[in-house]
Amino acid sequence: MLVVALAFCDLLCCSMVMPLGVIEVFENGKWNFGAEVCGMRSVLNDYIQCASIYHVTCMAVDRYLAVCKPFVHRLLTNKAGYLMIAVSLIVPASLVGINTIISLTGDRYGSFWSNNVQYFVWVIAFYAPFFVSYILYLLILIEAQRQTTLPHIKPVVTSSAIKNMKAYHTLGCLIICYTICWLPGWLTIFFEDQSSGHIFILLSWLTYVNTVLNPLL
Template sequence: THTHTHTHTQNTKLPSSCSTLRNQISRIFLYTFLSLGVVSTVVGNFLVVLSIAYFKQLQSPTNYFVMSLAVADCLVGLLVMPYSMMRTVEGCWYFGALFCKLHSSLDVMLCTASIFHLSCIAFDRYYAVCNPLVYSLKMSPNRVALLIAVCWVIPMLISFGPIMLDLHTADVGIQIPENVCMFLVSRVYAIMASSVAFYLPMVVMLVAYWKIFKAAKRQAKQISAMESQMASGVGKDSSKKKRHRNTMKREGKAAKTLGIIMGVFIIFWMPFFTLNIVDPFTDYSTEVVIWDVFLWLGYINSSLNPFLYGLFNSCFRRAFLLLIGLMFKNIDIDQKCRFPIILSF
């Protein structure tokens, strides 16, 4: 065991000293660039929370998931990213061993909660598009509240418990210097935590999205059949058909938007979680700078979520503009936003 530990320590790329890590110019550049990321994460997500809390028209089952997602992402920006930024730029950890554990726990918990919410939104959209008749039954207020609770409780269980009790580093056998806060995990924890936090939610999202995509294609065929029928003058009760066609078009766009959100989610989180599993099997030989880049890619997902959900939804866009303009008096977003279908252009 002693020899094994020794080789581990030799292979691991631990920073030897912090003061010589970066010159002044690169530090100023990094602080500026990463601070912009922190500010946009906090402001963007705060706007989403405020919009849904303030405007009755935006309060729907889907948007409660979006609101809870925005709370998780906003907390990533407030509680996790500023300390990660100092660690990335300085190469040192100035806040002590206990706070390092607390920071790692919050990091794992909030990023996992964010990912869980994304899969709940995909699940919610699946019922809205593929089983609209049972949607209100399946997504009752109690069911939504229960799913939101699950999105917070499971991440808490896989983060705070193991990390605060040092279970995540069992069998790691590496002595980390006091002024370094590195999140090294054992092979068992790496596989289990990454599966729960990323790979399982990703599978849920991919399956839901694939089914929505198939339903959207089917609906597109129905639309073109209906349009040719109307063109040949057969279509009676055209206002009802037009309404139906608009609904189907909207849901088709919803599927497209969901695809963009899925793509962004996978591109930004896949590198980190893949490395998280691979690293313990390569004797923790990954360079610190690669960890930093992959971790910040994941954080960027939290800052992009409000823009992805907000920009693709006209009701959210309008709410954002009204809030930014602080025009709080006698507001009605507009009639078509009364029952907003999130993920529609």
């Protein structure tokens, strides 16, 4: 279910965000659709990328439970999967909503307050789930390695662990690919001097590359 939800996020990006980016490139970086459409694209793009990383994090949680807590994982029902999807959709919407409100009303409360709130939102939206994903993936690799090297372990467990390594490898590729494609753009929010128009377009297309690669992984 989480894989399907992630694919839906990628489809949303390809159908609603990327076409505008293509037109912007052909117009040599010039935006011809007005401030309202620009704002809508920015909000939608932020939501999609935040929802995507939360889906990847939930996939890491699911794999962690399957490997390190198999008895707990067997007790989980489809409701748990739906709950993860709900969290992956609602939390990003809340974070992007807060960031949008701060962007529109920040001048009323001073730049110090608005900037720090935005930094906090971005940390929760991007860096925190990535940190969790990396930690869980590391624990998965440690446990998988332990299961395949213990001499007294049951053959059926060892066989299952080896069979699941493909899923762990896919998850690792998703996390690494997402980091390479999204991290450069997210780092720019901590600099006062924001990127130029051409660099912004380049960073945007780097994120689109991730959207294209996800189905291949």
